[in-house]
Amino acid sequence: MNRKIVTLCMGALLLFSCNISQKPPRLYDIEGKVGAFSYRVKYISKDTTNLDRDIDSLVKAVDNSLSAYNPESVISRVNKGYVPVKADEHFKKAFSTAYEVWKQSGGMYDPTVGILVKAWGFGRELIQPISQVPTHEQLDSLKQYVGLQKVQLTTDGYVKKEKREIQIDLNSVMRGYTADVITEFLKSKDIEDFVVKIDGEMIAYGMNTIENKPWRIEAQDPYELDDDYKEVVLQLKDESVSTDESYRRVWIDGTGKRFVHIINPFTGRPVVGEMLSATVVAKTAQESDAYATMFMIIGLEKSKEFLAHHPELKALLVYSDTDNKVQTYKTENLKPLLVAER
Secondary structure (H helix, E strand, O other): OOOHHHHHHEEEEEEEEHHHHHHOOEEEEEEEEOOEEEEEEEEEEOOOOHHHHHHHHHHHHHHHHHHHOOOOHHHHHHHOOOEEOOOOOHHHHHHHHHHHHHOOOOOOOOOOOHHHHOOOOOOOOOOOOOOEEEOHHHHHHHHHHOOHEEEOOOOOOOOOOOOOOOOOOHEEEEEEEEEEEHHHHHHHHOOEEEEEEEEOOEEEEEOOOOOOOOOOEEEEEEOOOOOOOEEEEEEEEEEEEEEOOOOEEEEEEOOOEEOOOOOEEOOOOOOOOOOEEEEEEOHHHHHHHHHHHHHHHEEEEHHHHHOOOOOOOOEEEEEEOOOOOOEEEOOOOOOOEEEEEE
């Protein structure tokens, strides 16, 4: 009798496991908004468990660490004063990425430049054109609060600033970092095929097994410098893509002079150059995010030189030539990823 019961139980378990393995994969599509940015996650799984709450919790955890819009975040508490603040793991990892890119850029990419950005009428709020451009004296007085070397992450995990007024802004890596956090979570659930989008930062793993084709990602590309901008379609696998640009957050003074939101931390003034946008493909989203910003600051020639020494990066740089015509530069390793330009 006991043997029959055991046999029946084993048979039921076998049938149950077979049913699970035979379940067709399903495409899950999750959207949400936390703080200042939106997210969208598509993933393919045979598991019927929806991960929307888990993903939302992860995004909120990063927001509570890195968002300058969140008054209770770690970074907001750092910016409020001089007293050292205990950093969490999210802050440590994002700060380390920003610090590495700051070094590679020779200090041109600088997450402490926000005080100058605000002085020129740019900031977290809507663009506010200023009645008078800052003087040399005003800029010099503000530049003493700029420089990532003035911020220290101690061995015991505290953030220290040389001056109370120094402000840190990690938005240039925050979206990419959030995408990477979600990526690691999905991989921990044995999910191999997914796309994560945090505003304009995207990462794609595996492929679209439902339709049996690679993931196709649209990257912004301003051949038309107006609201009808075009996209470049990329075919990505296990890579991320980010775009930064200089043609949307601008203001023009009464003489027609154009001021962009990207500030040179050494001069204290908006960058004057040919760069219109930089699209970067990298292994992690925080890298593509940070390098796209860096290329916008260091300019076309230095970006091309940097890319020549970093074959792990792929890039599309859009710039204005001497005749004020829009041109593009593509690294050779990006070209196989291009599906179409429309």
